[in-house]
Amino acid sequence: MSVPRLQFDGISKVFPAVRALNDVSFSVGAGEIHGLLGENGAGKSTLLRVLSGVYRPTVGSVLIDGQPVTLNNPVAARAAGVAMIHQELQQVPRLSVAQNMFLGHPITRGVFVASREQERRAAGALAALDSSIDPAAPLGSLKVAQRQIVEIARALLDSARIVAMDEPTSSLTPSEFERLAEVIAGLARDGVAVVYVSHKLDEVFGICQRATIMRDGVVVDSIDLAKVSEKAVVSMMVGRELAQEQHRSHASGDVRLKVRGLASAKKVRGVSFDLHRGEVLGIAGLVGSGRTELLRLLAGADRASAGTVEIGGKPIRLSTPRDAIAAGIGLVPEERKREGIVPLRSITSNMALASMGVFAPRGVIDHRGLKRVAAEKMKRVNLRPFLLDRPIRLFSGGNQQKAIIGRWLAAGTRILLFDEPTRGIDVGAKAEIYHLIEELAAEGHSVVVVSSELPEVIRLADRVLVMRDGAVAAELERASLSEQAIAAHAIPQSETQAGRARYA
Amino acid sequence: MTDITEHTAARPQADFLRRFSMRDAGTLIGLVVILAVFGALVPGFFAERNLINILQQSSINACLALGMTLVIISGGIDLSVGPTAALSAVISASMLVAGVPFPLAIATGFALGLACGLVNGILVAYVGLQPFIVTLGTLSSYRALALIYTGGNPVLGLPAGFRAIFNGSLFGLPLAVIIVAAVALIAWIILKKSPFGEYLLAVGGNEEAAYIAGVPIARTKIAAYMISGLLAALAAQILIGRLGAAEPILGNLWELDAIAAAAIGGASLMGGKGSVIGTILGAVILGAMRNGLTLMNVQSFYQLLATGLIILAAMLIDRVTRGRG
Structure with missing residues (x-):
C-alpha cells in the first residue's frame, strides 16, 4: 500500500x-x-x-x-x-x-x-x-x-x-x-x-x-x-437515532398578513401573497432572486418603494425594524454573526433586545422578571448548555439561532421570518430548529422560511412561493411540491434546459 | 428551570459580586499595586488629606471619562470634550461676571454641553460620518468658538458665592468628589439597569444586529454624545469654581486622559464593551500616579512617560489575560 x-x-x-x-x-x-x-x-x-x-x-x-x-x-x-x-x-x-x-x-x-x-x-x-x-x-x-x-x-x-x-x-x-x-x-x-x-x-x-x-x-x-x-x-x-418526522400542516383560513405589489429599489419587483395563521410559507429561488431582500422589506430593515402590507386587515407602515416589531413581525437573519447576535452580550441580553419596553416598563429593567422569561423561553427552545449569562459568542451556531428565535418569542412576535434557518447548523440542532418551527406554527404563529436547501423547504412548508428575478414565478401547494417542480420555476427560462438537469 | 430562577433570585449578594466582573477586579488590583508602591516610597502618601487630594484631582477626569465610556461603548469616540468644556466654561463665566443668577448661568453651561454633544451625535448618527473625524472637527471648531467669544482672554473674577458651591465639602469630602461619585452611580445604573444601557452595548457590539432587533440606533448614539457633552460641561463648572476664572484654552488634551481612564478600565475602542466601575478605577489610577510622582518630585516629563507606560501596560495585561473564546 x-x-x-x-x-x-x-x-x-x-x-x-x-x-x-x-x-x-x-x-x-x-x-x-x-x-x-x-x-x-x-x-x-x-x-x-x-x-x-x-x-x-x-x-x-x-x-x-x-x-x-x-x-x-x-x-x-x-x-x-x-x-x-x-x-x-x-x-x-x-x-x-x-x-x-x-x-x-x-x-x-x-x-x-x-x-x-x-x-x-x-x-x-x-x-x-x-x-x-x-x-x-x-x-x-x-x-x-x-x-x-x-x-x-x-x-x-x-x-x-x-x-x-x-x-x-x-x-x-x-x-x-x-x-x-x-x-x-x-x-x-x-x-x-x-x-x-x-x-x-x-x-x-x-x-x-x-x-x-x-x-x-x-x-x-x-x-x-x-x-x-x-x-x-x-x-x-x-450517537442516537434521529426520528424521521412527517410534515403536518397547521394552517388555518385566517389571513394574517396580506402583501400586495411589494417592491424595492433594488431586487424586489412587485410581490403579492397572503400568509395565514399557523402557516409555514416556504420561499425558494436561486441566490439573488430577491428572497432575502423581500424578507428585509417585511422586517422593516429596508424600505419598500411600492406596494402595501396589511396585518389583520389594517395597512401598516414598515419604515424601520421597530415598526415591524410593533406589528408583530420578527426576522431571524441569514448571517447570524453579522445581523443576528451581539457577540459579547449574554444569551439573556440578546434575547431581551427586541422587547426592552416589556422588561423595563418604567425605564428600569426588571432583571428578576427578565431572568424568569429568559429561563422560560430558553427552556422552550432547548438552549444547550443552559447558561443564560454566558456570552452568546461562546455558543454553537444552532444554539445562537435558538436564542434569536427566543428573542422573538419573548417579544410576542406572531409572524416569524426565517432566512436560511439552518445555515451552518449541524444535523442534531437542525432537527430541533425544524421541530421548533413546526411547534410555532401549531401554536398559531405564521412563519416564512427562505431556504436554498430544497429538502428543507419541502420538509417545512405548507405552501411554497418560488421567486425568480425579484418576482413570484410560481406558487406551489403542498400536494404539488417536489424539488423538480421548484427548480423548474426557479431557473431563468434561457437556462431552463441545462439548469433543470443540474438542479435535479 | 425552577432550580435556576430560585438560585439567582435568592442571592442578591452573589449577584452583585458577579456584576463586579473579573476585568474590574483586575483594574482594582492594578490600583492597589500602584497605591502600595507609592505608599512604600512616599512618606505621607496614605495620609487622609492626600487620599482626598487624589480623589479631588481625579474627579474632573473621572467625570469626562464616564461620558467617554458611554460613547466608546456605543462604538464611537468623543475627542471634543475639552473644547466643549471650555466653551461651556467661558459662557457660564461671562454670564456670572455679568451678574446673571447662578442657576441660570450653570444651566446655560449645561445646555451648551448638551448642544455640543447633539451636534456630534447628529453628524455621527444621521449624517453617518466617522466619530473620530466628526469629533476631531468639532474639537477645533468648539475651541475656536471659545477663543473667538473671549478674544482669547480669560474671564476673571467669578463671584465668590458661585465658587463656594463647588468648593464646599460634605462629610469631609470635597463636593466635587461627591458630585462625580453621584454621576458615576447614575452612569452605572444607566448601563446596568436601563434599556438605554442595553442599547448602547448592543449598538457598539453589533450595530447591524441591533438594528434588526429594533434598537433605535440613531437615538442611542446621539444620547451618548449628549451625555458626554453634558459631563464635559459639568467638569467645566467644577473647574471654574475651583479656579475662579475661565480660560478659553481650558481642557486642552482632556480627551486623552478620559480615553486613557476608560481604556484602563476595560472599555474597548471597538465598541460594545466598557465598565463604569473600571473607568472610575482607571481615573483614580491615573490620579494616584500623578500625585505620587509629584510628591516624589519627579519631573513632569517622567510623569508623562509614566502615564503612557501605564496605559500600555494595562492594554498588554488585558491582551494576555483575555481567555480564548
Whole structure:
C-alpha cells in the first residue's frame, strides 16, 4: 500500500477547560476526497486548525507523504502544501478580487505589486470556476456565493497538495455546487488530497469516497461511503437515532398578513401573497432572486418603494425594524454573526433586545422578571448548555439561532421570518430548529422560511412561493411540491434546459 | 428551570459580586499595586488629606471619562470634550461676571454641553460620518468658538458665592468628589439597569444586529454624545469654581486622559464593551500616579512617560489575560 498523502497520527488537543481532540488518527490518500463529518463541537474545526497551523497539537503529529511536518503557524502550513478554505470568508471587501487572492504573498516587481500580473493569474484560476468574476472588481461588490468561489480559486492558485474545505458550499446554489464538485474532482485527479467538511450529507455522499466521523473529539469510525446509508452516518454522528418526522400542516383560513405589489429599489419587483395563521410559507429561488431582500422589506430593515402590507386587515407602515416589531413581525437573519447576535452580550441580553419596553416598563429593567422569561423561553427552545449569562459568542451556531428565535418569542412576535434557518447548523440542532418551527406554527404563529436547501423547504412548508428575478414565478401547494417542480420555476427560462438537469 | 430562577433570585449578594466582573477586579488590583508602591516610597502618601487630594484631582477626569465610556461603548469616540468644556466654561463665566443668577448661568453651561454633544451625535448618527473625524472637527471648531467669544482672554473674577458651591465639602469630602461619585452611580445604573444601557452595548457590539432587533440606533448614539457633552460641561463648572476664572484654552488634551481612564478600565475602542466601575478605577489610577510622582518630585516629563507606560501596560495585561473564546 502506498504512503497516504495526509495522515493524522494520534492527535490530541487539550485546552485549559476541555479536551477538544482525543487521539485522532486517520489518513487521506493522494487523489482522495475525504469527508469529515460530525456535529458542531465534535472537533472538526479544531482538527482543521491543527492542519492549517493555527493550533499546535498537544500530542501527536501530522504526516504529509509519510514525513512528519511541523505546522507551527499558517505560513508553515501553506509552505507544506496545505490550503484551507474557511467557512467564514476571510477576505477584505475593499480590495480587489485579485488583491484578495494574493493577500499576504503578492507578486512583486521590485518593490511594487505587479497588479496586472496578479489579475492575469487570478483570472486564470477563476476561469475554471466562474469566468464572470472580474479580478479587478472590488471583492465587496460580489455576492456571497461568488466570494466563496474566489476563496476556492485562491487555494487553486497555491497549487496545494492538501486542500481542506470547511463548509465551502453553505451559501452556494445547487448549480454552483455542481460546478464546485467538478472542480474538487479535478483537484483529486491531479493528486490533491481533499478534506471536505460539510453538514450536507447528500453532498458528502455525492463527492466523497470515504469519510471520517467524529463525535466529542474522538474518531467514531472511518468508513467507505459506498457501503453505508445516510441514516447510519447520522446516528454515528449524533450517537442516537434521529426520528424521521412527517410534515403536518397547521394552517388555518385566517389571513394574517396580506402583501400586495411589494417592491424595492433594488431586487424586489412587485410581490403579492397572503400568509395565514399557523402557516409555514416556504420561499425558494436561486441566490439573488430577491428572497432575502423581500424578507428585509417585511422586517422593516429596508424600505419598500411600492406596494402595501396589511396585518389583520389594517395597512401598516414598515419604515424601520421597530415598526415591524410593533406589528408583530420578527426576522431571524441569514448571517447570524453579522445581523443576528451581539457577540459579547449574554444569551439573556440578546434575547431581551427586541422587547426592552416589556422588561423595563418604567425605564428600569426588571432583571428578576427578565431572568424568569429568559429561563422560560430558553427552556422552550432547548438552549444547550443552559447558561443564560454566558456570552452568546461562546455558543454553537444552532444554539445562537435558538436564542434569536427566543428573542422573538419573548417579544410576542406572531409572524416569524426565517432566512436560511439552518445555515451552518449541524444535523442534531437542525432537527430541533425544524421541530421548533413546526411547534410555532401549531401554536398559531405564521412563519416564512427562505431556504436554498430544497429538502428543507419541502420538509417545512405548507405552501411554497418560488421567486425568480425579484418576482413570484410560481406558487406551489403542498400536494404539488417536489424539488423538480421548484427548480423548474426557479431557473431563468434561457437556462431552463441545462439548469433543470443540474438542479435535479 | 425552577432550580435556576430560585438560585439567582435568592442571592442578591452573589449577584452583585458577579456584576463586579473579573476585568474590574483586575483594574482594582492594578490600583492597589500602584497605591502600595507609592505608599512604600512616599512618606505621607496614605495620609487622609492626600487620599482626598487624589480623589479631588481625579474627579474632573473621572467625570469626562464616564461620558467617554458611554460613547466608546456605543462604538464611537468623543475627542471634543475639552473644547466643549471650555466653551461651556467661558459662557457660564461671562454670564456670572455679568451678574446673571447662578442657576441660570450653570444651566446655560449645561445646555451648551448638551448642544455640543447633539451636534456630534447628529453628524455621527444621521449624517453617518466617522466619530473620530466628526469629533476631531468639532474639537477645533468648539475651541475656536471659545477663543473667538473671549478674544482669547480669560474671564476673571467669578463671584465668590458661585465658587463656594463647588468648593464646599460634605462629610469631609470635597463636593466635587461627591458630585462625580453621584454621576458615576447614575452612569452605572444607566448601563446596568436601563434599556438605554442595553442599547448602547448592543449598538457598539453589533450595530447591524441591533438594528434588526429594533434598537433605535440613531437615538442611542446621539444620547451618548449628549451625555458626554453634558459631563464635559459639568467638569467645566467644577473647574471654574475651583479656579475662579475661565480660560478659553481650558481642557486642552482632556480627551486623552478620559480615553486613557476608560481604556484602563476595560472599555474597548471597538465598541460594545466598557465598565463604569473600571473607568472610575482607571481615573483614580491615573490620579494616584500623578500625585505620587509629584510628591516624589519627579519631573513632569517622567510623569508623562509614566502615564503612557501605564496605559500600555494595562492594554498588554488585558491582551494576555483575555481567555480564548
